[in-house]
Amino acid sequence: MLQGAPWLLAHRSMLKPNQPMKVSLYGKDYVLWQDSTGKITCLPNACPHMGAMLSEGWCVQKPDGSSAIACPFHALEFDNTGCTVLPGTHKLTKSLLQTLDLIVQGDFVWSYGEFEPKIAIPTILNEIAAEYEFVGYTGDRSIKTDFLSLLLNMHDYNHQNGTHRSLFEIEEVQLKQFIDDGLHSHAYIAQVRKKPNLQDFLKNPGLLAMPQVLEAHLENFFPFMGMVHGESPLLSLKECHFYLPESETHSRVYVLMFVKAHHPIAHLIKRNLLRLVEVVIEQDAEILSKIYVNTPQHIKLNNEVGMDWVRRNYASFPAIVEPNFSR
Numbered sequence: 001m002l003q004g005a006p007w008l009l010a011h012r013s014m015l016k017p018n019q020p021m022k023v024s025l026y027g028k029d030y031v032l033w034q035d036s037t038g039k040i041t042c043l044p045n046a047c048p049h050m051g052a053m054l055s056e057g058w059c060v061q062k063p064d065g066s067s068a069i070a071c072p073f074h075a076l077e078f079d080n081t082g083c084t085v086l087p088g089t090h091k092l093t094k095s096l097l098q099t100l101d102l103i104v105q106g107d108f109v110w111s112y113g114e115f116e117p118k119i120a121i122p123t124i125l126n127e128i129a130a131e132y133e134f135v136g137y138t139g140d141r142s143i144k145t146d147f148l149s150l151l152l153n154m155h156d157y158n159h160q161n162g163t164h165r166s167l168f169e170i171e172e173v174q175l176k177q178f179i180d181d182g183l184h185s186h187a188y189i190a191q192v193r194k195k196p197n198l199q200d201f202l203k204n205p206g207l208l209a210m211p212q213v214l215e216a217h218l219e220n221f222f223p224f225m226g227m228v229h230g231e232s233p234l235l236s237l238k239e240c241h242f243y244l245p246e247s248e249t250h251s252r253v254y255v256l257m258f259v260k261a262h263h264p265i266a267h268l269i270k271r272n273l274l275r276l277v278e279v280v281i282e283q284d285a286e287i288l289s290k291i292y293v294n295t296p297q298h299i300k301l302n303n304e305v306g307m308d309w310v311r312r313n314y315a316s317f318p319a320i321v322e323p324n325f326s327r
Contacts, residue, residue, distance in 0.1 A: 001026055001147060001245045002223050002317050004118025008125075008242045011137055011256055012107035015040065018067050022055035024142070024246035026113045030100055031055040035067040040109055041080040042100040047071040054078070107134075118318040119183060122221055128238050132258035138274045139281030140254035145288040147223075147245040148314055150253065153288055154226055154241060155306035157189055163287045167279055168214070169194035175303040180325040183318070185309055187218040204276065220306070222313045235259045235266040239277060253281060 009023050015034040022045060023030050029045035031054040045054050052073035059067040060077050068077040068084075078084045082097030103110040103121060106129060110121055143150065153159065161170040172192040179186040191214040217229040223243065230237035238258040246252050255277050259270055305325050312321065 001248070002314070003115040004112065004318060005223055006103070006110050006112055006117065006119065006121045007224055007244050008108060009042070009102070009111050009244070010109045012038075012040075012109065013134070014137055014140070015109075018059035018061055020055045020057060020059060020069055022053070023244075024250070024252065025111065025244060026115075027247040028113075029053070029055075031057075031069055032109070033059055033067065033069060035059070035065060035080075036061060037065040039066065039080065040102060040104055041069075042102055042111070043069065043078060043080075043082055043097045044100075047073060047076065047078075048096040049074060049076060122225075124219075124221075124227070125240065128240075128258050132236070132238055132260050135257040135259055135270045136274050138255050138257065138278040140252075141281065141285060142246055142250050142252050143285045143288050144249060145251050145291075146249060146293060147243070147251045148310075149288060149291065149293055150243055150251040151223060151310045151314065152307050153284055154243065154253075155220065155310050157187065157303045157306055158301050159287075160191055163283050164280060167276075167283065169196070170214075173303055175305065178305045178309075178325055180309060182320040183222040183313055185220045185222075185306075185325075187216075187220070187306055189216050189218065189303075190214070191216065204272070218306075220309075222310070223317070232262075234263045234269070235261050237273070253284070255281065 007025060010021065010032060012034065015021060015032065017034055017036050020031050020033045023032050030042050031045045032040065032042045034040045043054065047054055049071065050073060052071050054069050054071055057070045057072040060070050061067045066080065068079045070077045076084050078097055082095040082099060083092040084096065085092055100111055105126055108125055157173055157175060160168060160173060170191045171194055174190040176188040176190060193212055193214060195212060211232060219227040219229060226241040228237065228239035230239065236259065240256045242254055244252040257274055257277065259266065261267055309325050
């Protein structure tokens with residue numbers, strides 16, 4: 001399951017102070033929380049007493065601003081090292097829960113799971129955060145699909161005019177260029193839309209930010225992130241999609257959005273853009289839950305180079321092998 005890749009478990013905005021959050025990676029469940037000082041902790045989610053989900057418990061704040069996670073079954077409190085105090089004693093136990101190693105870069109919470117790093121965390125998110133306004137996160141969900149199927153869907157440039165036809169009314173997809181840089185790639189595509197009418201704009205104000213031809217620059221970081229670089233007279237957009245292998249049968253996806261406003265109206269529609277992306281993720285989740293994963297592919301369409309790039313990297317990770325899809 002692509003061991004050694006970095007995974008963005010959460011953005012700090014997703015972690016309300018002293019509110020536990022469940023995350024899953026490589027078939028294991030964890031509880032993630034942030035205390036009032038900003039320290040973020042991640043522990044295995046099963047209480048070592050009788051297996052209750054710690055993420056269903058609550059945080060207990062301490063005088064120094066730190067917090068412990070309390071088990072919902074018997075209220076045992078585990079600190080950020082996995083230690084607890086048993087009833088009737090006043091001494092900390094040894095660590096009963098092994099802390100998951102985190103790499104916290106500003107607002108970004110990364111982890112390699114319990115494996116040695118094989119590829120580096122890219123710096124691009126920190127660069128975007130320094131220059132763009134963070135709008136929010138959206139579409140955070142666990143999808144009942146294997147990880148390869150998720151990645152293939154997210155790099156399938158043809159499904160816009162099928163899965164998302166009702167949303168964008170894409171009539172034609174043109175792949176202009178694909179740049180293959182190993183585990184990093186760029187795709188430049190043009191998507192010709194049906195011309196919207198006034199009723200369409202009233203129903204979805206986010207369409208105001210969409211030109212008649214959607215010129216998209218897609219930047220991909222295998223296997224954990226895909227990024228849409230969008231430009232319009234109203235705003236510059238960085239739409240960052242994150243993928244995580246929760247287990248052999250479930251995958252997680254969510255989106256962080258950053259904008260740079262070029263016109264005051266951009267501030268009025270940025271929340272609509274979040275909702276628009278949420279609908280996109282809903283539609284992807286719906287179709288992924290209704291495919292026969294092991295069906296042999298007897299048809300090849302144009303513009304499938306992104307999917308070919310995924311298959312090659314998935315099979316050879318972390319090594320880079322031929323072919324080079326730029327050619």
